């Protein structure tokens with residue numbers, strides 16, 4: 387299986403290289419040269435088996451199926467629910483797909499647990515040691531820490547904005563006790579942390595010296611791993627039509643649904659509505675056909691406070707019939723002016739893609755958390771609430787609507803109290819978290835300081 391860049395100016399590469407690199411050298415995102423045909427999941431087929439078949443199809447010759455199976459069973463052994471992504475019904479033909487049964491209570495665990503084991507496997511062959519660097523607004527850092535703690539072939543460096551992640555989110559990152567993890571609290575906001583990470587990648591000497599790698603949501607392995615729960619949901623709903631509602635930020639999760647459909651995993655057809663918060667760049671894109679930059683604003687659903695939905699680039703590539711020149715031109719215009727129309731015909735194609743997007747405001751999100759509690763007795767996280775609020779607004783259909791529950795309520799206890807007046811205690815398996823000592827360092831939002839510290843850490 388070969389991989390191409392959406393910007394068309396990077397050489398074709400294999401699965402291992404595409405995953406380990408993250409971003410393509412021309413600034414584009416990797417996509418498979420052809421969409422593989424994958425057999426849909428069977429009802430009752432174990433999650434790890436489905437995952438192994440899907441990853442194996444995307445890896446091609448790169449890994450033997452037996453090895454992928456071992457990696458997948460290992461990745462999902464630590465989940466608190468045997469089905470990994472169970473469905474629960476909350477209304478007439480309306481379901482939650484629970485993606486928060488992993489070690490850090492958010493859906494990022496589903497892909498990250500697999501990636502860490504995949505990296506150890508791929509790098510174990512060459513003996514190479516990578517430095518994985520990620521900037522986090524909260525959930526990615528914790529999921530990466532839980533997954534990479536004790537990894538043999540990789541070190542992990544996490545940059546989080548000092549004082550701007552929730553206490554529970556910080557504890558997940560800083561209490562692993564693992565010697566291969568460096569936690570840096572940067573003075574500044576998420577954009578400052580992310581800007582430093584981008585500059586580190588742009589510094590080719592540094593990148594080569596420390597063997598730099600990225601695991602943010604544009605990493606192809608994450609997209610591949612996220613296809614799996616669409617396939618298992620389709621099997622649980624016995625192949626019938628499903629409408630997915632996907633709380634979205636960088637659009638990795640919604641893209642995975644689109645990819646699952648392209649590979650033949652969704653026998654009931656494909657319809658996914660991206661639910662965004664007041665950071666509504668994605669909704670504007672789908673509804674006006676323009677890519678418009680706006681500063682990110684803080685909302686009750688911080689993991690979706692994203693102004694540029696990076697994974698849209700892969701969708702654009704498909705909607706232009708893989709015209710890398712058109713993708714390049716669009717992103718060049720966007721970088722320059724911050725406001726550019728999509729290439730001709732793309733808006734109409736998007737309309738037939740099964741994908742759409744709409745925004746839910748802050749007040750609606752909080753109201754929905756309380757309404758959901760009153761109707762079902764359950765507490766949901768603010769990101770999930772953006773999805774359920776949107777689901778209520780959509781026209782009724784005679785088939786299932788599935789909202790992706792992207793995190794557990796207990797990860798955002800402050801917001802849950804504000805919205806519902808109720809405590810959302812951590813599950814028993816995470817209670818030990820609050821008793822552990824934290825390890826992290828404070829640094830100014832300064833490229834030189836961060837670079838020097840990482841060089842020292844990797845020496």
Ligand SMILES: *Cc1c(COP(=O)(O)O)cnc(C)c1O
Pocket residue numbers: 492493494525526603633634635636637638639640689690769770792793
């Ligand atoms: C990351 C995240 C999202 C957004 O997912 P994308 O793949 O970036 O669209 C939604 N909810 C939670 C809880 C998250 O952590």
